[in-house]
Amino acid sequence: MIIVLLLLVGLVMFVMYMRAKNRFITKTPWQHFFHGMTFSAEEFYKKVEQTVQDWKLTGITIDRESFLESHLFSAKREYLRITRNEFVYFIGAVPLGTGMFVSSWMCQKAVKKHSLENTPFLNKLMGKERDNKSFYQEDVDYMYRSAVHTAVLEVVDSYTNASGVRGLTDFERQLTEPKK
Numbered sequence: 001m002i003i004v005l006l007l008l009v010g011l012v013m014f015v016m017y018m019r020a021k022n023r024f025i026t027k028t029p030w031q032h033f034f035h036g037m038t039f040s041a042e043e044f045y046k047k048v049e050q051t052v053q054d055w056k057l058t059g060i061t062i063d064r065e066s067f068l069e070s071h072l073f074s075a076k077r078e079y080l081r082i083t084r085n086e087f088v089y090f091i092g093a094v095p096l097g098t099g100m101f102v103s104s105w106m107c108q109k110a111v112k113k114h115s116l117e118n119t120p121f122l123n124k125l126m127g128k129e130r131d132n133k134s135f136y137q138e139d140v141d142y143m144y145r146s147a148v149h150t151a152v153l154e155v156v157d158s159y160t161n162a163s164g165v166r167g168l169t170d171f172e173r174q175l176t177e178p179k180k
Contacts, residue, residue: 013072024088024107028176030149031103032156037165038100041093044155045080048091051151052082057144060084082148087141089148100159104152106145106175149175 049062061083066076080091090105133141153173160167 023110025110028106030175033099033101034165035099037163039159044093047155048151051154084144091152
């Protein structure tokens with residue numbers, strides 16, 4: 001019985017490891033700590049979600065995803081997930097001491113080794129080649145990255161203005177470019 005239980009726990013851990021391993025090839029973070037400002041993460045996510053929906057951005061899905069803090073038996077943290085094509089944005093809000101920490105991660109889904117998405121000829125034929133996008137495709141990708149980041153900043157600004165906490169400087173507002 002103990003052996004079966006250990007095998008089952010091992011299998012679950014292996015599946016979780018494989019699922020988490022190499023899900024994304026690009027991770028571009030934006031993060032900021034707001035001292036003296038507190039709010040509900042759930043409320044923050046709803047405001048970002050509503051802002052994005054109000055802008056009527058097409059081709060996106062909005063959901064939540066929970067991640068383990070560190071190991072299999074650790075607590076989970078919930079993030080707002082906004083997806084469009086191969087790009088996934090994870091937005092987090094976490095209370096920290098006397099303030100709030102807000103983060104946004106722009107990720108690109110990893111291509112599975114054994115899939116049609118990994119066939120250069122088919123990707124080129126269908127206009128889905130990741131490494132050789134047209135100007136238009138690059139513009140659309142950047143528009144969505146910029147729109148999601150702007151939505152996060154708009155909600156952050158509403159909180160800083162309401163609480164009297166110093167707003168973000170131009171430098172702190174910048175979204176860094178993804179590494180290629």
